[in-house]
Amino acid sequence: MNETVVLKRKDRIVKKPDFTEKKSYRPVNVKETGLSFIGHEISEDGNVMNQFFHYDQLYTIRHGWNSKFFKGLLEGKIWGTRCPKCGDTWVPVRTHCWNLDCNLEKTEWVEMPLNGKVHTWTVAGWSGRSSLKRLPIILVYAVIGKSKVAIANELHGIKPWDVEFEMSLKVVFKPEEDRIGAVTDFHFEPADGWEPSPIHQEKERIKELVEPVYKWVKTLK
Amino acid sequence: MLRKVCIVGGATTPFDYGPTGFESIEGGAAECVRETQRDIPEFSLRDIDLMIYSHFSVHFGHQLAAEWIIHDHLGLVGIPHYRVENGGNTGGSALYAAALAVMSGHHDVVGVVGWETMDSVSQSQGSEFIAMASDIRYELIVGGIYPIYYAAMANKWMKDNNVTEEDVASISAKNRNNAMDNPKAQWYRNEHKYITVEDVMNSRLISYPIKKYDCCLMSRGVAFVLVCSEEYAKKVNPDGYVTIDGMGLSSCTIRAGDRLNFPGWTERYGSGYPEMTEFGACRNAADQAYKMADIKNPLNEIDFGEIHDAFSTSEAQIYKALYLADENNIAQFLRDKTTHMYGEIPMNPGGGLMGYGHPVGATGLMSAIECFYQLSGMIPQKHLSKKTEVSDPECGIVNSHAGTGTSISNFIIRRV
Ligand SMILES: [Zn+2]
Numbered sequence: 001m002n003e004t005v006v007l008k009r010k011d012r013i014v015k016k017p018d019f020t021e022k023k024s025y026r027p028v029n030v031k032e033t034g035l036s037f038i039g040h041e042i043s044e045d046g047n048v049m050n051q052f053f054h055y056d057q058l059y060t061i062r063h064g065w066n067s068k069f070f071k072g073l074l075e076g077k078i079w080g081t082r083c084p085k086c087g088d089t090w091v092p093v094r095t096h097c098w099n100l101d102c103n104l105e106k107t108e109w110v111e112m113p114l115n116g117k118v119h120t121w122t123v124a125g126w127s128g129r130s131s132l133k134r135l136p137i138i139l140v141y142a143v144i145g146k147s148k149v150a151i152a153n154e155l156h157g158i159k160p161w162d163v164e165f166e167m168s169l170k171v172v173f174k175p176e177e178d179r180i181g182a183v184t185d186f187h188f189e190p191a192d193g194w195e196p197s198p199i200h201q202e203k204e205r206i207k208e209l210v211e212p213v214y215k216w217v218k219t220l221k
Numbered sequence: 222m223l224r225k226v227c228i229v230g231g232a233t234t235p236f237d238y239g240p241t242g243f244e245s246i247e248g249g250a251a252e253c254v255r256e257t258q259r260d261i262p263e264f265s266l267r268d269i270d271l272m273i274y275s276h277f278s279v280h281f282g283h284q285l286a287a288e289w290i291i292h293d294h295l296g297l298v299g300i301p302h303y304r305v306e307n308g309g310n311t312g313g314s315a316l317y318a319a320a321l322a323v324m325s326g327h328h329d330v331v332g333v334v335g336w337e338t339m340d341s342v343s344q345s346q347g348s349e350f351i352a353m354a355s356d357i358r359y360e361l362i363v364g365g366i367y368p369i370y371y372a373a374m375a376n377k378w379m380k381d382n383n384v385t386e387e388d389v390a391s392i393s394a395k396n397r398n399n400a401m402d403n404p405k406a407q408w409y410r411n412e413h414k415y416i417t418v419e420d421v422m423n424s425r426l427i428s429y430p431i432k433k434y435d436c437c438l439m440s441r442g443v444a445f446v447l448v449c450s451e452e453y454a455k456k457v458n459p460d461g462y463v464t465i466d467g468m469g470l471s472s473c474t475i476r477a478g479d480r481l482n483f484p485g486w487t488e489r490y491g492s493g494y495p496e497m498t499e500f501g502a503c504r505n506a507a508d509q510a511y512k513m514a515d516i517k518n519p520l521n522e523i524d525f526g527e528i529h530d531a532f533s534t535s536e537a538q539i540y541k542a543l544y545l546a547d548e549n550n551i552a553q554f555l556r557d558k559t560t561h562m563y564g565e566i567p568m569n570p571g572g573g574l575m576g577y578g579h580p581v582g583a584t585g586l587m588s589a590i591e592c593f594y595q596l597s598g599m600i601p602q603k604h605l606s607k608k609t610e611v612s613d614p615e616c617g618i619v620n621s622h623a624g625t626g627t628s629i630s631n632f633i634i635r636r637v
Binding site: 088090092120122123126136151165205206210 | 240244364376431482483
């Protein structure tokens with residue numbers, strides 16, 4: 001008897017999302033195999049054994065209240081959030097204010113301008129397996145619009161040795177059909193009209209460091 | 222009245238990548254306990270009334286609650302146990318938990334076992350697992366590996382503090398060369414060579430300004446530390462025990478980019494700190510530890526340290542966060558080799574993460590153990606020579622560090 005009552009109430013107060021728009025970009029070789037022992041090896045003297053255990057799981061990242069940001073990326077927009085009490089604004093977003101005196105005030109969504117400024121930067125000559133072919137990669141932490149925080153992303157359209165602190169940037173999105181609703185849907189490029197400064201000692205040093213990286217990447221299949 | 226907390230013993234397995242001779246974690250833990258018993262024969266497993274386990278990632282371990290396997294193996298059924306996890310600061314946090322347990326008076330003799338088996342997956346998979354402690358929605362997906370975030374922070378820090386690539390390379394060479402005196406160190410057991418600043422400068426680019434030799438090692442290893450009340454310390458190791466006189470644990474943002482204007486920091490240290498360049502949590506944890514240990518001038522009062530050199534650049538940043546130097550003299554502090562063995566405050570005589578290795582859950586404990594060996598006069602028996610023995614030390618600092626500076630602990634440890 002009680003069960004029916006509970007079920008009815010649940011039905012009334014919780015609206016289950018109906019996922020109508022679906023897209024899969026899973027590479028063909030990715031499979032969830034579950035847990036299994038798939039092999040072993042034993043040393044020549046018979047003293048040591050290694051066993052190969054495999055598991056590969058599919059996770060669902062439920063973006064929940066952060067969904068608007070990630071859905072915005074699909075649409076070529078950068079959404080930030082703002083605290084209605086103190087006015088602080090963020091990308092990456094916060095769904096509640098970080099000021100202790102705002103007592104976790106719920107924030108409101110604001111569309112951010114598609115420009116920013118380099119806060120700090122680095123030139124990667126090594127990375128995760130999936131990014132090796134794209135090396136060297138310039139990573140910047142940039143402040144978008146009036147955000148109180150910096151967001152990390154790649155900077156394209158510039159030589160690795162020409163990046164500067166505080167340089168102005170624009171946000172550039174991938175073509176719509178290539179977007180997946182992740183921060184990699186966009187990257188930064190130098191703002192229109194930006195010109196690199198003349199070559200100097202540090203630029204020469206970065207050149208020296210990235211030259212072998214360019215060469216090495218060419219040898220990758 | 223809080224009780225005094227002591228360390229009476231501890232040991233690690235050799236740190237390595239691949240076969241080490243201690244290839245089961247429970248076997249490694251048992252060997253660490255046995256080595257501790259050889260050092261302090263009065264210590265019996267029957268004395269332990271709490272076990273704390275220090276382990277970072279079950280991704281590496283392919284076994285949830287692996288501490289239960291170790292605990293059974295040590296024969297400690299019935300003794301309470303739990304695991305502490307706090308990123309790269311897992312070891313420091315486990316030590317903190319053990320110290321609190323003794324300090325409160327609720328426990329007397331607390332064993333801490335830490336481990337990581339990072340060689341159970343490929344190196345590139347391992348890097349990715351570690352980077353999963355960055356925010357995967359915003360950072361993992363663009364940066365891919367931790368050195369990139371550290372490099373971005375260090376690049377600006379070095380500019381702001383007039384520190385050069387050579388200045389930090391000297392730290393890389395120092396720690397690896399110190400490890401050449403330590404038979405358990407991964408650098409000693411593998412590459413096994415002395416290196417120069419030049420070698421560091423010529424090693425391959427990882428992420429500017431960080432190069433291969435500016436980075437720590439990925440490791441397998443186990444460590445054990447015995448934390449206890451002074452009463453017990455006097456019983457089992459009356460001449461060699463040390464006391465944890467100060468400790469601090471603090472936190473900062475998971476995403477480094479979020480700390481430019483974080484209100485919590487502005488309140489503590491004024492606006493613009495820690496920026497993206499300073500380890501605010503390290504400074505805050507130092508403030509707590511120094512206050513507790515009554516340290517007014519750390520450079521004069523601390524004799525040496527075992528600190529978290531995940532990168533040479535971070536070791537330099539840590540010096541500043543610990544108030545050993547400021548923006549006006551940090552570059553000179555480095556050029557004067559103040560933290561080399563013959564300097565005013567030797568840092569990482571045990572080899573640090575770059576020389577000894579970095580099996581995450583065991584790392585902070587390794588640092589504490591090396592600090593204990595120095596203070597209790599055990600270096601000649603634990604290292605290969607007296608070259609890496611700090612001369613007559615009374616006070617050491619242990620530092621453990623997580624994320625991009627997201628959790629940091631500091632301990633002030635003194636000889637009695
Ligand atoms: Zn607010």
